[in-house]
Amino acid sequence: MIATHPAPRRASSLRDLFRRVPWWGTVLLLTLLALLWIYPFVWMVSASLKSSTEVFSGGVSLWPEVFVWENYARAWDDAGFGRYMLNTVIVTVATVVIVVVRCALCGYVLGRYRFPGSRLIVGILVATLFVPTGYTIIPIVKLSMELGVLNSLTGMILALGGAANVSFILIYAGYFRQLPKELEEAAIMDGAGFLRVFWTIMLPLSMPVTATVALLTFLATWNAFFLPLVFSFSRPELRTLSVGMQAFVGENATDWSGMAAAGVISIVPIVALFLFLQRYFVEGIAGAVKS
Incomplete structure (x- = not known):
C-alpha cells in the first residue's frame, strides 16, 4: 500500500517543475525545435542556389558563395x-x-x-x-x-x-x-x-x-x-x-x-x-x- 503513493507525487513534482520554468525558457526550447524542424527545407533552398560542387564542399554553411540562379532556369526549362x-x-x-x-x-x-x-x-x-x-x-x-x-x-x-x-x-x-x-x-x-x-x-x-x-x-x-x-x-x-x-x-x-x-x-x-x-x-x- 505504501508503494502506491510515490507515483502521484512524482507526477506532481514534474508538473511543478515545468510550471517553474520561466516563459523565455519555453520559448527558447520551442524555437530550437522549430529551427531543427525547418532545417532540411532551409538546406534545400540553400543548395538550390549553389553549384553542384559547392553543395557538398561547402560543409554546413547555408550561405552560397555565388548565387547560381541558373539552377531554377535549368529545372524549369531544360528538365x-x-x-x-x-x-x-x-x-x-x-x-x-x-x-x-x-x-x-x-x-x-x-x-x-x-x-x-x-x-x-x-x-x-x-x-x-x-x-x-x-x-x-x-x-x-x-x-x-x-x-x-x-x-x-x-x-x-x-x-x-x-x-x-x-x-x-x-x-x-x-x-x-x-x-x-x-x-x-x-x-x-x-x-x-x-x-x-x-x-x-x-x-x-x-x-x-x-x-x-x-x-x-x-x-x-x-x-x-x-x-x-x-x-x-x-x-x-x-x-x-x-x-x-x-x-x-x-x-x-x-x-x-x-x-x-x-x-x-x-x-x-x-x-x-x-x-x-x-x-x-x-x-x-x-x-x-x-x-
Whole structure:
C-alpha cells in the first residue's frame, strides 16, 4: 500500500517543475525545435542556389558563395518542370474535387441515415485500411487498360481519386452526425430534395472539414509517385513533379543543385496553400476529434 503513493507525487513534482520554468525558457526550447524542424527545407533552398560542387564542399554553411540562379532556369526549362507543373496542377485539382465530393456524399449518408447494412459498409471501409497500396496497383492498371485510359492524365486522375479514403469518409460522417436534424427537416418542408439539402445546407456547413480533406488530398496527390510513374512510364510528357525529379539522376552522376531547385519549385505551392488554409485545417481536425 505504501508503494502506491510515490507515483502521484512524482507526477506532481514534474508538473511543478515545468510550471517553474520561466516563459523565455519555453520559448527558447520551442524555437530550437522549430529551427531543427525547418532545417532540411532551409538546406534545400540553400543548395538550390549553389553549384553542384559547392553543395557538398561547402560543409554546413547555408550561405552560397555565388548565387547560381541558373539552377531554377535549368529545372524549369531544360528538365521540363514547366510542363510537369501543369500536369501536377491538373491532376491534383481534379483529384481533390473528386475526393471531396465523393467522401462528403458518403459521409453524409453514413452519418445522417440508418439503413440495413450500414454498419457492414462501415466495417468493409475500415477493413480496406489494412490493404497495402501496392496490392491494388494490378487491378488499377487492369481496369485502366480496359477503359483505355492507362497512358493519360484522365486515367491518373481516376486512379488517384478512386482510392477508398476511409479516414475522410469517417471524418465527414462524424461531423454530419453532430449537426441538428432541424436543418434537414426545415429544408425538406420547403420542398428540398436529397441533393439540394446536401449542396445548399450540409456541404457549406462542413467547410472546416472540407478544407481539411482538400488540404490532405492535395498534399497526398501532389507528392504521389508510384501511380503517376506507372501512368506516365511510356509517355514522359505526362510526368508529374515527383516523377520528374528522376530527370536529375543520371547513370553516372546526379545534378543535386538542379534537383534542389526543382524541389523548391514543387514545395512552394504546398506551403502557400497550407498557410492559406491552416485555420480551416485546425478547425476541421478539432471538429473531427470532438465528434
